[in-house]
Amino acid sequence: MNAPIIQQQSVGSSTVPSVRVKSQYWKRAFPYYFMILPGLLYLLIFRYAPMFGLFIAFKKYSPFQGVWGSEWVGFDHFVRLFTESDFLLLLKNTLILNLLDVLVAFPFPILIAVLLNEVGRKYWKNSIQTIMYAPHFLSWVVIVGITMLLFRTQDGGINALLGSLGLNRIELMTDPHYFRFVWLFHNIWQGAGWGAIIYLASIASIDPALYEAARVDGASRLRQILHITLPSLKTIILIMLILRLGNFIDVGFEHVFLLQNPLNLEVSDVFETYIYRQGLVQGDFSYVTAVGLFKSVVGLVMVVSANAIAKRFGEEGVY
Amino acid sequence: MKQLSMGDRLFTFFAYTFLVLFTALILLPLLYIIITSFAPAKDYLTRGFFLIPSHWTLDAYQYLLHNPGFVQSFKNSIFITVIGTFINITVTSMMAYGLSESWIKGRSAVNFMILFTMLFSGGLVPTYLVVDSLHLIDTFWALWLPAAVAPFNVIVMRSFFASLPYELKESSRIDGCGEWRMFAKIILPLAKPAIATFTLFYMVGNWNTYFSAVIYLNDDSKWPLQVFLRQMLVINDERVGLLNEALYTYTPSARMAAILVSALPLLVIYPFLQKHFNKGMLVGSVKG
Numbered sequence: 001m002n003a004p005i006i007q008q009q010s011v012g013s014s015t016v017p018s019v020r021v022k023s024q025y026w027k028r029a030f031p032y033y034f035m036i037l038p039g040l041l042y043l044l045i046f047r048y049a050p051m052f053g054l055f056i057a058f059k060k061y062s063p064f065q066g067v068w069g070s071e072w073v074g075f076d077h078f079v080r081l082f083t084e085s086d087f088l089l090l091l092k093n094t095l096i097l098n099l100l101d102v103l104v105a106f107p108f109p110i111l112i113a114v115l116l117n118e119v120g121r122k123y124w125k126n127s128i129q130t131i132m133y134a135p136h137f138l139s140w141v142v143i144v145g146i147t148m149l150l151f152r153t154q155d156g157g158i159n160a161l162l163g164s165l166g167l168n169r170i171e172l173m174t175d176p177h178y179f180r181f182v183w184l185f186h187n188i189w190q191g192a193g194w195g196a197i198i199y200l201a202s203i204a205s206i207d208p209a210l211y212e213a214a215r216v217d218g219a220s221r222l223r224q225i226l227h228i229t230l231p232s233l234k235t236i237i238l239i240m241l242i243l244r245l246g247n248f249i250d251v252g253f254e255h256v257f258l259l260q261n262p263l264n265l266e267v268s269d270v271f272e273t274y275i276y277r278q279g280l281v282q283g284d285f286s287y288v289t290a291v292g293l294f295k296s297v298v299g300l301v302m303v304v305s306a307n308a309i310a311k312r313f314g315e316e317g318v319y
Numbered sequence: 320m321k322q323l324s325m326g327d328r329l330f331t332f333f334a335y336t337f338l339v340l341f342t343a344l345i346l347l348p349l350l351y352i353i354i355t356s357f358a359p360a361k362d363y364l365t366r367g368f369f370l371i372p373s374h375w376t377l378d379a380y381q382y383l384l385h386n387p388g389f390v391q392s393f394k395n396s397i398f399i400t401v402i403g404t405f406i407n408i409t410v411t412s413m414m415a416y417g418l419s420e421s422w423i424k425g426r427s428a429v430n431f432m433i434l435f436t437m438l439f440s441g442g443l444v445p446t447y448l449v450v451d452s453l454h455l456i457d458t459f460w461a462l463w464l465p466a467a468v469a470p471f472n473v474i475v476m477r478s479f480f481a482s483l484p485y486e487l488k489e490s491s492r493i494d495g496c497g498e499w500r501m502f503a504k505i506i507l508p509l510a511k512p513a514i515a516t517f518t519l520f521y522m523v524g525n526w527n528t529y530f531s532a533v534i535y536l537n538d539d540s541k542w543p544l545q546v547f548l549r550q551m552l553v554i555n556d557e558r559v560g561l562l563n564e565a566l567y568t569y570t571p572s573a574r575m576a577a578i579l580v581s582a583l584p585l586l587v588i589y590p591f592l593q594k595h596f597n598k599g600m601l602v603g604s605v606k607g
Binding site for chain 2: 025028029030031032033034035036038039040042043045046047048049050051052053054056067111112115116118119124127128129130131132133134135136137138139140141142144145146148149150152155157160161163164189192193220221222246253254257258272275276279280285288289292293295296297299300303304
């Protein structure tokens, strides 16, 4: 499904307008540069300037001495991070959450797309899609808020129901045992339907003749999925997986932060919330910049190696 | 062969069941929130679990509308979303179009710069220091500018512009149409569905903005709705007050109503744009 666009691009480049005369090139190209400029300025100021700002990870930044005046401390902050007792906890929590997400939440959209493709009736398909996409438009504040309302000890809908049935009420938000489950469930609830779009579009581009031939040969629906649909989705699944692996050290600040409370810190504390707490709340700017740099480098290494591995196996990769 | 068709029927049954259950799982909490937001406060104290309010009332909504903090943050969110989305879509589509022509020199360098920001970032504090040094703290610009462009969206839109038939542009050039006029008269009308889709995406992002408001806005009169909602719903603060007003107490109905009011603008708009998402316009984009 990448093919058409790439083809069209190459068609475009084969009919390059005659730009041999320099002044003519600039006259024609000027509007394009002009349009690129605001976006380029944005990248330089808000994306690349902060990357240069990363050198404060090697300094002892103080607001009074400024970025330039602060003294250099080499790798002190990194040594502190790796020897900090919290480090292993942060790493463990981050890895467990990501592992759960990749193993359970990642396949969900694929499953939904494949099953949705089996739904023949247009009306059903459309209704299911409309409802399944909706949570994507709700913020984490709203989703966490709904969960808290439903599980209020006394009058929350689900706990009131459990109570009236004579069952134990669930302290969903304060009992640390539930944290990972709630987090994972939210991810699926919010993202699985929306995530299916990309796979649905991919399925739509499969040549119907393949299914036709399989039916003639007497292949069951399940076999058609196993031997036609899933193999056709292999490339896009791999691309999505590579992109996902690039985020393996990220958990998504807002969601975890909103679910976090002093009671579940032991399972909910991750690098992002740690950076927020130590940095913006406690003001230890240099140290958390070092933590952030560590996180960014790990992310970069993950995505580059996942991409390289994909290419080694003869797949396209992301870039 | 007969066995297989039996299997097929079972499989179809499984597919429907799974999808209907998943849909119900999404729908039921939302329906519960909607219905109970119309319940009088005393229902929660006296009735335990209930689905249908003892009588239908708009108390919760009236209560919210008379809360200056809620109203102010709602207005802030609308302002942030309208201006923010305008900036997003203008800068993104211009950049994407500018980069869509393969004969533009320096194009691949900028493309690489866009891709690289998706793989590596300066992180929270360095970005904060940049925003701080530009004196944007406590202004809405701190929400708009650092999030002006989502690099991924530029890449998707760029492939969209590049996929427009080249003959179209060539023939208008031959007819003597300037590049600017061509953009306005030919390209933009064709790009309407794409622009509509990305406008929606950016709107969602702006409306739901929370974290950047927490870090960049200390002044609570500038708080967007999400920050206000968090105080109200998640911190479980029974008495959230903004603007040094008298403290407000939120009943469960008022909380439900707040959720509904905050989710409504997007939930109302999106079905109208839904048809565009499925066209695969978004796909084929992962690759530059």
